[in-house]
Amino acid sequence: MMRGAEQARELSPAQDLCQELHLTPVAALGEQTWHCQDGKGTALILKTGPPAALASGRFLEKLAHLYAAFQYPRLVAWQPGRFLLYPYIGGQKLAQEDFEAPEQQTAVMELAGQLIALFQSLRLAPMFQTLKTRHLEKALAEENAPQTSGSLSLGLDTRPSRRSEIAQSYHWAVELVRNRSAQLIAAGVPQTLFAAFQEKLEQTTSIHLTPSGTNLAHTAFTPEHLIQCPEGHFGIVGWQVAPRPYNYMRLKYLAWGLVHSPAPDILPRYQAYLAQVPKVSPPWATAMTLALALIETWCETAPIVNYREEKLAALVAFMEEGLGG
Known part of the structure; x- marks a missing residue:
């Protein structure tokens, strides 16, 4: 628990907003995240700035109308671009546990699969929301009325949005590599390899x-x-949702684990982990996406101390594998 001047300094950015929302700041959990309490002593999380973006709030509102087999921020209040407020989710972050343990890896890979299924269902959220309103009977009557083949999609034609998602995913990958080339080459990635990749x-x-x-x-x-929540299930926070390549979430988890691993023998261990990830054709595609996640994570991470050369060699190896035959 923080004390004195240090506590006042770290909590000061949240003071005015907490006063407006009738909250008491307890502790700063990050630059824009605070643990607070309301008048009843209920523990809440307050996020400000970019984490409170319009897209994040709208996504969490949609999520509330779908079945999620995990804990997530259930919004108490939010203003786009200003703040998100939701109940505190108790438990231990996997970053503070053995995130490389085989049983943990298996559970996380399954969780990623559940999320993919949930994202598939997102476009159904407005329909589920409608069915929960006082216009239930009218909605059911319209649903059961005779329909032409052109109206059976309930306005959920996904083809334009699919094209948009694919284009955004491609743009993200290309821009990531373009923007990080100098940083990675300076870190030790061969320039010829980076250009080929x-x-x-x-x-x-x-x-x-x-x-x-x-x-x-x-x-x-x-x-x-x-x-890892006390009840045994997962909680997911830090929501940032955007189009990415196939299997990105599983590979982002592996990339973070590789960069932060406290143990040696990096490459053989992560080659074994990669072998457990569902594959997509062509055979080098999964390694290419892992290389992208590694490039992103390497550049997001503070100076890497433990086994830096091994980790760099693993990054280079996955980039080479991503080039294919």
Whole structure:
């Protein structure tokens, strides 16, 4: 628990907003995240700034109308771009546990699959919301009325949105590599390899053609945002949703684990982990997406101390594997 001047300094950005919302700040959990209490002593999380973006709030509102087999922020209040407020989710972050344990890896891979299925259902959320309103009878009558084949989709034609998701996923990958080239080459990635990887990536669309029918992903799907709740299930926080290549969430988790691993023998261990991830054709596609997640995670991480050379060698190896034959 913080004390004195340090506590006042860290909590000061939240003071005015907490006063407006009748909350008491307890502790700063990040630059824009605070643990607070309301007048009844209920523990709440207050997020400000970018985490409170319009897209995040709308996504969490939609999620409330779908079945999720995990804990997630259930909004108490929010103002786009200003704040999100939701009940505190108790438990231990996986980043503070053995995130590389085989049983943990298996559970997280299954959780990623559940999320993919949930993202597939997102477009049904407005329909479920309608069925919960006082216009239930009218909605049911319209649903049961005779319909032409052109109206059976209930306005859920996904083809334009699918094209948009694929294009956004491709753009993200290309821009990531372009923007991080100097940083990675300075870190020790051979310039010729990086140029070859970039050229191959720009010619590749297969990693963005997902069998699930959606490219949406939790782009911060890492042990820092996965919580092992006391009841035995997971909690997921830090929601950032955007189109990404196939299997991105599983591979983002592995990339974070590789970069933060406290143990040696990096490459053989993570080659074994990668072998457990569902594959997509062509055979080098999964390694290419892992390389993208590694590039992103490497550049997001503070100076890497433990086994840095091993981790760099693993990054280079997965980039080479991503080039294919």
